[in-house]
Amino acid sequence: MGPSQSRKERRAKKKRNKKIEKEFAQDNEELDKEIKILVLGTGDSGKSTFVKQMQILYKEGFNESEKQLYRNAIRENIKNHVKELLRIANRLGLTLQKSNIYISEEFMRLLKEKTTKEITEKIKNCVIKLWNDSALKTSFKKRAQFQLPDTANYFLNKTESIFRSDYEPNEVDILGCRIPTTGIKQITFKLNDNIWKIVDVGGQRSERRKWIHQFDDVHLFIYVCAISEYDQQLFEDDSVNRMLESLKLFKKTANNEHFKDKDCAILFNKMDLFSEKILEVDLRVCFMEYDGGKDLENATQFIKNKFLKSSKSKKREIYCHYTCATDTENVKFVFESIQSSVSQKLMEKSAKF
Numbered sequence: 366m367g368p369s370q371s372r373k374e375r376r377a378k379k380k381r382n383k384k385i386e387k388e389f390a391q392d393n394e395e396l397d398k399e400i401k402i403l404v405l406g407t408g409d410s411g412k413s414t415f416v417k418q419m420q421i422l423y424k425e426g427f428n429e430s431e432k433q434l435y436r437n438a439i440r441e442n443i444k445n446h447v448k449e450l451l452r453i454a455n456r457l458g459l460t461l462q463k464s465n466i467y468i469s470e471e472f473m474r475l476l477k478e479k480t481t482k483e484i485t486e487k488i489k490n491c492v493i494k495l496w497n498d499s500a501l502k503t504s505f506k507k508r509a510q511f512q513l514p515d516t517a518n519y520f521l522n523k524t525e526s527i528f529r530s531d532y533e534p535n536e537v538d539i540l541g542c543r544i545p546t547t548g549i550k551q552i553t554f555k556l557n558d559n560i561w562k563i564v565d566v567g568g569q570r571s572e573r574r575k576w577i578h579q580f581d582d583v584h585l586f587i588y589v590c591a592i593s594e595y596d597q598q599l600f601e602d603d604s605v606n607r608m609l610e611s612l613k614l615f616k617k618t619a620n621n622e623h624f625k626d627k628d629c630a631i632l633f634n635k636m637d638l639f640s641e642k643i644l645e646v647d648l649r650v651c652f653m654e655y656d657g658g659k660d661l662e663n664a665t666q667f668i669k670n671k672f673l674k675s676s677k678s679k680k681r682e683i684y685c686h687y688t689c690a691t692d693t694e695n696v697k698f699v700f701e702s703i704q705s706s707v708s709q710k711l712m713e714k715s716a717k718f
């Protein structure tokens with residue numbers, strides 16, 4: 366190797382080092398601006414729905430392969446809804462129309478078959494007939510005592526189009542689709558000069574032990590409570606009231622050593638369902654001491670106070686929001702409020718140093 370060559374090599378090395386330094390400085394700058402938000406709460410409370418809205422609002426929505434995934438999941442959702450409705454009808458002693466008894470047996474048999482175009486068509490026909498049966502409609506009304514999602518009727522009413530070969534789910538369908546989260550999912554986007562990293566976790570009991578790995582460097586945690594679930598039992602354990610589980614979990618999380626003084630936003634979610642339910646079902650089914658009657662304002666205030674009292678920290682800020690995670694405009698408004706509080710706090714902090 367000649368001397369001129371080694372000079373050339375040295376120059377190339379210097380150039381490479383400079384490039385690495387520049388990238389490193391850029392990375393550090395990006396890291397400074399990264400804001401990590403952890404979304405916590407019990408299963409089915411609406412965490413992933415909230416995060417899906419981030420994808421709609423601040424990213425490019427859903428790509429073809431995601432749409433295909435949701436299309437298949439929605440079809441699976443529908444099959445499970447009918448299965449659960451048949452189970453409820455049976456438990457309640459409701460009898461199907463004579464002609465539908467055979468259809469229900471046929472439906473259960475078809476579910477075991479390999480999914481082909483022909484089988485899918487047959488399943489669709491069974492679903493339509495069964496969903497038109499008054500026994501299943503009555504079962505749907507009694508869903509709070511069982512494990513049937515509130516969105517079940519939305520999808521069941523759309524069965525014909527959902528099972529068509531050219532069906533492509535729209536945003537409303539994707540937001541209504543239920544896929545319980547397993548593991549950790551995250552979404553990153555740029556907004557107002559900051560990189561926002563939103564971390565979504567699974568909320569069912571078996572998933573919660575994975576949360577701890579996400580506790581570092583959190584700027585704020587969002588706690589999602591499905592406020593409409595005060596008369597429902599846990600999917601994992603039907604002897605436990607969902608609202609009480611959520612309150613207990615919030616208390617445990619908010620007072621956890623890692624989060625001691627961390628700011629928090631509580632989303633009292635599924636307000637659309639709550640505002641209808643509270644007129645029918647008294648909050649006393651969950652909290653015996655509540656005496657505000659079937660009144661939306663009294664009931665929301667009561668639940669909010671229960672949560673606020675559970676946090677021991679005097680230093681933390683708790684922002685409360687009433688949300689409907691399936692409503693894009695509502696989530697936009699709420700997230701903008703959260704992000705402006707977080708940005709403001711960061712600016713105050715950096716001004717101090």
Ligand SMILES: Nc1nc2c(ncn2[C@@H]2O[C@H](COP(=O)(O)OP(=O)(O)OP(=O)(O)O)[C@@H](O)[C@H]2O)c(=O)[nH]1
Pocket residue numbers: 406407408409410411412413414415514515516540541542543544545546547566567568569634635636637638688689690691692
């Ligand atoms: N009506 C109504 N449905 C909602 C709302 N928020 C979420 N949902 C529905 O509730 C179901 C559960 O929502 P997810 O976002 O999957 O719940 P999650 O908290 O991520 O649940 P895990 O992943 O199991 O922890 C979905 O079918 C959503 O469409 C809401 O505000 N109103």
Ligand SMILES: [Mg+2]
Pocket residue numbers: 412413414544545546565566567568
């Ligand atoms: Mg989820």
